[in-house]
Amino acid sequence: MRWTPQRRLLLEVLDGTNGHVTGAELVDRLRAVDPATTPSTVYRTLRVLEEIGVVQHAHGRDGREEFHVRPAEAHGHLHCSSCGQSWEISPADAAATVQAFRDRLGFDIDLSHLSVGGTCATCREARTR
Amino acid sequence: MRWTPQRRLLLEVLDGTNGHVTGAELVDRLRAVDPATTPSTVYRTLRVLEEIGVVQHAHGRDGREEFHVRPAEAHGHLHCSSCGQSWEISPADAAATVQAFRDRLGFDIDLSHLSVGGTCATCREARTR
DNA sequence: CATACTCTTGCAACGCGTTGCAATAAGCCG
């Protein structure tokens, strides 16, 4: 693996990011620093960074990839289709689900990639009220 | 809502489809019948059909939309990231998960839109052996 | 420091899907 200016810059920008970020957002932020930034390089580098664990992607409500920087522990996301908000799923909240799928189907859920849509408590109450 | 030749044709093609299908696949099949088919019309019509319950989309492993024709009952999908296979999640297998998220977080999971990645039983055994 | 090896980049073209807008045509009503 080679240490190039393009990779160095992406790592710097990622360092100044917390939470989640899409590829397009990163291209924008990189271009603010170096206008010569090329999308293909950025997306390829993101894949490399994901292989070595620096970032990890999941999918937003529209299916687009969102990158999480320096993932501390694997976690999924909840997306409310009514208000558009998102929340992280704590490992505790996911444990039962992971267990159930392993026991019943032998399927090992990849928590870091889990993205669940639905209606949040607030929106549901607002609707039934 | 107006009954147009384009919508009629899409419904016919959907009728000859079972399981899941992507928008691009549908455009291809439509063009085989009517080469003048326009993508924007197809995608817009799919959204209309989803509103009235004729199709329902979920997301494949890559996040792309896949449409399910005449959904009998809401169900999610499992995608194995190792072998690429997919399976439907029976409502029974999902019940515990739905219940857990409602009880713990007040979140109402949209089963029809649920897409879970991970490793299937076969692939996991092949790996550990 | 020069050389060579090969990983990485940039470019151009492509694929998929979305959007604004003007033209078209469904469906309603007299």
Next chain:
DNA sequence: CGGCTTATTGCAACGCGTTGCAAGAGTATG
């Protein structure tokens, strides 16, 4: 039937991301 209203279409442009390929540049080696 013929005209009117407005939903729908087709087009062109765009946004996001991917890929093949040739040129460029890290890095190891002597």
